[in-house]
Amino acid sequence: MATKIPAKKATPKVKKSVNRAASSQRFEAAKLDPLFVVLDAIAWMDSPTAAEIAQFASIDPRTAGKLLKNAAQLGLVDSVGKGYVLQLPYPYKGSQDQKQAVVKEALVRLPLLTSVRQFMLLGDKVEVALRKAATLAGIVPFNASDLNPLLEWAQSIGALKPNLIAEDLLDDAEAKKEERHQSEKGKRIAFLSHSSADKPFVRQLAADLTAAGIDVWLDEQRIRIGDSIPEAIAQGLAESDYFLIAISHNSINSPWVKKELNNALVTEVQRRNVHILPLKLDDTDMPPIISDKLYADFSHSYKAGIDKLLADLRKDV
Numbered sequence: 001m002a003t004k005i006p007a008k009k010a011t012p013k014v015k016k017s018v019n020r021a022a023s024s025q026r027f028e029a030a031k032l033d034p035l036f037v038v039l040d041a042i043a044w045m046d047s048p049t050a051a052e053i054a055q056f057a058s059i060d061p062r063t064a065g066k067l068l069k070n071a072a073q074l075g076l077v078d079s080v081g082k083g084y085v086l087q088l089p090y091p092y093k094g095s096q097d098q099k100q101a102v103v104k105e106a107l108v109r110l111p112l113l114t115s116v117r118q119f120m121l122l123g124d125k126v127e128v129a130l131r132k133a134a135t136l137a138g139i140v141p142f143n144a145s146d147l148n149p150l151l152e153w154a155q156s157i158g159a160l161k162p163n164l165i166a167e168d169l170l171d172d173a174e175a176k177k178e179e180r181h182q183s184e185k186g187k188r189i190a191f192l193s194h195s196s197a198d199k200p201f202v203r204q205l206a207a208d209l210t211a212a213g214i215d216v217w218l219d220e221q222r223i224r225i226g227d228s229i230p231e232a233i234a235q236g237l238a239e240s241d242y243f244l245i246a247i248s249h250n251s252i253n254s255p256w257v258k259k260e261l262n263n264a265l266v267t268e269v270q271r272r273n274v275h276i277l278p279l280k281l282d283d284t285d286m287p288p289i290i291s292d293k294l295y296a297d298f299s300h301s302y303k304a305g306i307d308k309l310l311a312d313l314r315k316d317v
Helices: 033-044 050-057 061-073 096-109 111-121 128-137 144-156 166-183 198-209 233-239 255-260 262-273 302-313
Strands: 079-080 083-086 188-194 213-218 242-247 273-278
Touching: 033 050, 033 061, 033 083, 033 096, 050 061, 050 083, 061 079, 061 144, 079 128, 083 213, 096 111, 096 144, 096 166, 096 233, 111 128, 128 144, 166 233, 188 198, 188 233, 198 213, 198 242, 198 302, 213 233, 233 262, 242 302, 262 273, 273 302
Parallel strands: 188 213, 188 242, 242 273
Antiparallel strands: 079 083
16 A cells, blocks of 8 residues: 655745835936037937047046936937937037027926926925925935936026926927017028938038028937827927928838828927928938928939028028
């Protein structure tokens, strides 16, 4: 008769404790002004590395690293491979006010600072509002010194006023555009949307437009899951008179043109009183949504294209 082996007692499972204090965030202490030369470098170059950005901007590599980390947390830039790209349109040779407007909007839209302003509206002092906002954002444990540099940037640029919302910034930009139309009737600002593969063309075009007295906002056609393209480009549109979109073999197959050049975007451009002016870089057909627009043709001659474009940009707006 076989010996019966007693059943092995089940070992009680030990419930592992979950550490909820794993989420943290640190904003690097750095001056705001050098950020603009960092953004200049990324706007002009093709996915530059941190070392290239530091050299282009003539700043210390460690400072460049801190600024890039902060800019990424604000959604101003993103890393692609070993390099960096802009996530928002940027006025490369624009005024300091225009450049600050880009950073101010990013700060105003930052969820953490949105919560800070809400608690300030409810009567909390900024230090208390920051602690509560950090808790809501899952930043536990809270260390004020990690986030105080963010507050300093926001305060220095006017992005921490309790009742401020992003729409206020866009209204202000449109009001300034109307004032410019009255005081500087010949001044034009152009929003240039392009594929990163067309960067050599865009650099030359931006240089020629700037030399002709036209300010240029540079925007690479990049989308991320959940992005609202009209929202992402709203500040640049509110400042601009013309929406220039470079159409080429490179851009026509990009996700931006395939998915985001649609009625919603065209409606938003026109709502901002911005004129759409396509740029034809090669023999690619125009997307249907803008096929009825007059365009500047660069496909056979750059000189003919730039002459036509400058003539169109100097028309009354």
